[in-house]
Amino acid sequence: MSAAQAQQKICSEWNPVNKNEHKGIWVYVEYVNGVIKDGSLQLIGKARELASKINTDVTAIMLGSNLGDVVKEPIYYGADRVIYVDHPALAKYVPHIYANVIVQLANKYKPEIILFAATKRGRELAPYVANSLRTGITADCTELDVDPKTRDLDQVRPTYGGNILAHIRTPTRRPQLASVRPNVFPTPPRDTSRKGEIIAETIDSIPNINGQGLIEVRPVVKGEELPPVEKADIVVVAGRGVGSADGVKLLTELARLLGGTIGGTKKVVDAGWLPADRQVGQTGKTIRPTLYIGVGVSGAIQHVFGMKESKVIVAINSDPNAPIFQYADYGIVGDYRDVVKELIELLRNYKK
Amino acid sequence: MSGLTIIVPVKAAVPNVTAVRLDPVTHNLVREGVPLMLNPYDRNALEFALRLKDRYGGKVITLSMAPPSGKDFLESTIGMGADEAYLITDRAFAGADTLATSYTVARSIQRLFPNFDLIVFGEETTDSTTAHMPAQVASWLSLPFVYYAVDAEVKLEDRLIVVTRYLEDEGVYETYEYKMPIIISVYKNSNPPRDISLVRKVEAKLNGLVKVVDNNTLKLERECIGLRGSPTIVAKIEDAKPIERKKQIFKGDPKEAAKWLLDNLTKEGVIRP
Numbered sequence: 001m002s003a004a005q006a007q008q009k010i011c012s013e014w015n016p017v018n019k020n021e022h023k024g025i026w027v028y029v030e031y032v033n034g035v036i037k038d039g040s041l042q043l044i045g046k047a048r049e050l051a052s053k054i055n056t057d058v059t060a061i062m063l064g065s066n067l068g069d070v071v072k073e074p075i076y077y078g079a080d081r082v083i084y085v086d087h088p089a090l091a092k093y094v095p096h097i098y099a100n101v102i103v104q105l106a107n108k109y110k111p112e113i114i115l116f117a118a119t120k121r122g123r124e125l126a127p128y129v130a131n132s133l134r135t136g137i138t139a140d141c142t143e144l145d146v147d148p149k150t151r152d153l154d155q156v157r158p159t160y161g162g163n164i165l166a167h168i169r170t171p172t173r174r175p176q177l178a179s180v181r182p183n184v185f186p187t188p189p190r191d192t193s194r195k196g197e198i199i200a201e202t203i204d205s206i207p208n209i210n211g212q213g214l215i216e217v218r219p220v221v222k223g224e225e226l227p228p229v230e231k232a233d234i235v236v237v238a239g240r241g242v243g244s245a246d247g248v249k250l251l252t253e254l255a256r257l258l259g260g261t262i263g264g265t266k267k268v269v270d271a272g273w274l275p276a277d278r279q280v281g282q283t284g285k286t287i288r289p290t291l292y293i294g295v296g297v298s299g300a301i302q303h304v305f306g307m308k309e310s311k312v313i314v315a316i317n318s319d320p321n322a323p324i325f326q327y328a329d330y331g332i333v334g335d336y337r338d339v340v341k342e343l344i345e346l347l348r349n350y351k352k
Numbered sequence: 353m354s355g356l357t358i359i360v361p362v363k364a365a366v367p368n369v370t371a372v373r374l375d376p377v378t379h380n381l382v383r384e385g386v387p388l389m390l391n392p393y394d395r396n397a398l399e400f401a402l403r404l405k406d407r408y409g410g411k412v413i414t415l416s417m418a419p420p421s422g423k424d425f426l427e428s429t430i431g432m433g434a435d436e437a438y439l440i441t442d443r444a445f446a447g448a449d450t451l452a453t454s455y456t457v458a459r460s461i462q463r464l465f466p467n468f469d470l471i472v473f474g475e476e477t478t479d480s481t482t483a484h485m486p487a488q489v490a491s492w493l494s495l496p497f498v499y500y501a502v503d504a505e506v507k508l509e510d511r512l513i514v515v516t517r518y519l520e521d522e523g524v525y526e527t528y529e530y531k532m533p534i535i536i537s538v539y540k541n542s543n544p545p546r547d548i549s550l551v552r553k554v555e556a557k558l559n560g561l562v563k564v565v566d567n568n569t570l571k572l573e574r575e576c577i578g579l580r581g582s583p584t585i586v587a588k589i590e591d592a593k594p595i596e597r598k599k600q601i602f603k604g605d606p607k608e609a610a611k612w613l614l615d616n617l618t619k620e621g622v623i624r625p
């Protein structure tokens with residue numbers, strides 16, 4: 001600790017931190033209802049890259065009950081070590097219980113960085129963990145880097161609608177916490193020949209649930225069978241310019257013929273033409289498909305925020321000055337009804 | 353059996369996030385001259401709270417840590433139906449990151465309303481979109497918390513609450529039961545808010561219904577609030593650099609346009625007709 005740091009008075013509710021005691025990068029690997037979240041695996045890949053810059057290793061954290069062989073998965077994706085807690089009280093996900101267990105582990109092992117996938121559950125857990133460790137957290141980072149000298153995590157986050165990037169640091173506290181949206185980083189390949197250390201950890205005390213906690217889980221029954229937007233390689237996105245729910249139907253047909261899926265802008269979701277879980281953008285989902293086709297989408301910054309990492313971007317819009325063309329590899333200026341009809345026709349003929 | 357005491361912390365958000373200016377030196381938001389409004393998702397939270405009050409009785413209190421100009425949007429919350437509104441304001445709170453803000457909000461609630469049953473937040477704010485506050489406040493108060501609530505039922509005699517929440521990315525509803533007090537954040541696509549009554553809002557203004565509380569009253573430790581209570585710093589800001597795109601544009605016959613597009617996409621290897 002530097003003299004300046006030692007002298008600076010800190011909040012009496014904060015614990016003193018000795019930065020040198022904190023080593024290693026952790027990834028919280030979210031495992032619910034029998035599935036490991038892709039977003040967590042993607043962070044293992046990123047954590048590897050960061051770890052090599054500061055000469056440390058990558059630990060995955062898993063919680064649950066009767067976990068079995070699934071605890072080996074993080075190793076296959078690049079982790080050096082897995083620390084897991086297997087306890088009947090963790091059979092059901094209860095936010096403050098899960099968060100509390102992660103806090104206990106962090107207090108014991110003292111990592112320098114903890115990364116969370118910014119899934120809905122991750123966004124719920126991470127701030128509680130950070131706050132309980134009296135440290136900072138940055139939500140929804142789109143890039144992470146680490147300073148080899150200070151070992152400070154450079155947490156890059158778009159802010160104020162996405163046209164400004166803020167670089168955030170936590171220079172005096174450890175660990176440093178950040179969340180990253182799913183699909184910002186690629187999923188590393190699964191290699192079952194990789195070996196690593198697996199540690200079964202026990203915890204001192206599970207906090208009171210204060211009630212029964214989780215009492216019911218009810219999946220929404222989905223009528224249509226197209227995959228979710230964040231899972232598909234090809235995403236056709238309907239904008240307000242498609243004019244009606246029938247317009248969305250036409251695009252769904254196009255998506256089906258391409259072997260992709262359908263998504264929408266906020267305006268289309270607000271109009272009730274598509275469910276909220278198909279919204280792409282800052283307040284919807286971030287996607288990085290190999291092909292994005294925006295139809296009747298103007299290209300507002302909040303929308304672009306969620307699709308700009310797509311490999312190839314196509315825009316179909318009647319307004320030659322629509323901002324979406326600035327983000328497109330291929331643009332067609334015209335009435336979407338004519339163009340999409342022709343596309344559907346051509347694709348049907350290819351199929352024959 | 354008394355009704356519920358529900359606190360709804362709200363934020364003054366910047367309405368048009370894309371027109372925002374940052375101070376080039378401090379990297380803080382330039383708030384002067386920027387009109388503030390009630391964060392839209394906080395209205396869904398207030399609606400959630402008002403529905404509980406309608407069903408089970410009690411009162412709904414809004415609270416905001418904001419500059420003195422925050423009075424106006426707190427009057428809007430009274431216009432929407434809140435019984436009381438508190439503006440937590442002091443120069444000493446300036447420059448707070450989410451940890452220091454959550455500390456100020458959590459400790460203010462503890463001092464002012466020690467017997468609350470629920471704290472109900474909006475899912476996130478439209479200008480900073482972190483969704484940190486509910487969980488951070490829960491951590492300061494060591495309380496259970498649940499995000500993305502769409503509905504709740506209360507068993508007053510047992511002080512129990514049953515909360516149903518929606519996880520958009522999994523397409524799953526979950527129901528939790530807790531002993532109150534707990535902390536909730538409300539799913540932003542639920543509980544469409546009722547209108548703000550202008551009459552009530554004007555009454556709130558004329559009668560000075562928004563109560564102002566500063567740190568002389570709260571006596572929060574200097575090291576825990578504002579800039580000094582904030583572990584994160586904005587080290588640098590820059591303009592987001594877009595990926596270079598080909599920007600090839602086709603104008604003309606739709607049939608040819610369709611053929612041109614599919615040929616190019618096949619060449620790119622992104623479709624396999």
Ligand SMILES: Cc1cc2nc3c(=O)[nH]c(=O)nc-3n(C[C@H](O)[C@H](O)[C@H](O)COP(=O)(O)OP(=O)(O)OC[C@H]3O[C@@H](n4cnc5c(N)ncnc54)[C@H](O)[C@@H]3O)c2cc1C
Nearest residue numbers: 239240241265266281282283284296298300303318319336
């Ligand atoms: C805090 C905040 C968060 C937001 N989050 C999101 C988000 O997550 N996702 C999101 O998408 N938006 C979001 N928005 C909204 C965003 O600002 C835009 O309003 C929205 O993306 C515009 O949707 P659109 O492109 O469908 O509609 P519009 O902007 O109305 O554009 C319609 C387009 O269709 C074209 N068009 C019309 N007729 C035809 C035709 N016959 N053929 C071809 N083209 C035609 C028009 O030229 C126009 O360009 C957010 C806004 C705010 C303030």
